[in-house]
Amino acid sequence: MNKQFSYQDAFSRNIGWLTESEQAFLRTRRIAVAGMGGVGGSHLLTLTRLGIGKFNIADFDTFELANFNRQAGAMMSHIGQPKVDVLAKMALDINPTLDIKQFSNGVTLDNLPEFLTDVDVYVDGLDFFAFEVREALFAACAERGIPAITAAPLGMGAALLNFLPGRMTFEEYFQLQGKPELDKILRFLLGLSPALLHRAYVADQSAMDLFKHKGASTPMACEICAGFAATQALKILLQRGNILAAPWGLQFDAYQNKLAKTWRPWGNRNFIQRLGLMIAKRYFLNIEKGVHNEK
Secondary structure: OOOOOOHHHHOHHHEOOEOHHHHHHHHOOEEEEEOOOOOHHHHHHHHHHHOOOEEEEEOOOEEOHHHOOOOOOOOHHHEOOEHHHHHHHHHHHHOOOOEEEEEOOOOOOOOHHHHOOOOOEEEEOOOOOOHHHHHHHHHHHHHHOOOEEEEEEEOOEEEEEEEOOOOOOHHHHHOOOOOOHHHHHHHHHHHHOOOOHHHHHOOOHHHOEHHHOEOOOOHHHHHHHHHHHHHHHHHHHHOOOOOOOOOEEEEEEOOOOEEEEEEOOOHHHOHHHHHHHHHHHHHHHHHHHHHHHHO
16 A cells, blocks of 8 residues: 655654654754675665655665674675665655755765755764775865764764863864874774773684684674664654763663773873773784784
8 A cells, every 4th residue: 555655654653752833843854874794774764764854875885694693785686786876765765854864985084075965964874994985074074063973883882082172082082193003993993992891701802804804793693783873863853851962971871781981091191091092903903913923
């Protein structure tokens, strides 16, 4: 049975947690999501169900079997298809009135200004190791006064940081600029999750190889990320509720039954962070040395 789409009917169950005027306002907002993979696809679909009416989405990749454990658009019928096309179609199937601008080559230094045009909030869904474009995106958001959210899937939970206009920037917090890749990896990882709630239940350390850009993931973590990020986007757009901004952060771990509210003044320049980074670097270098010795 076909029924003509009605925005009011489709998102009527949001009313109660939102007022009708707030729901109507969300319909006018544009959110940019870079990356349509593990977390990005879930971000887009969750924000669509929240009633956001406009999106800029970007990804250059296609779906493959290795994506099936966590990515919203990963299905047999989508293998080999561009992620950005698949997720746009899925979002439009939820809300056919969406205004979606697709960037099928991903976000680049050349198209970054267009990607952020008329954007109210940026939500990060880039691959963990995409440092160059991530640094550029967050710097551009800071320059343009665009709130930027990153929610990272870690173990069976998620870590969240908000970077708000006029507050501590992504670079001021993470201190990535000019650092070698291993240092960027460790600074990003420990900066995202100072509490390290996920570290206690790694079942197979051999599946984690930072040097080869290899890591484990779970579907639960990606969905928790989407809930985290969409809630922050709602609070930022509606300007209500307590909104944490870096150097404050959150990490929730469903496996450990724990929620940590983290605070790292000066970000990765904080003494505790510097000590953790030193220990982590020595640990991963020893692992890499052991791998080479085995060979």
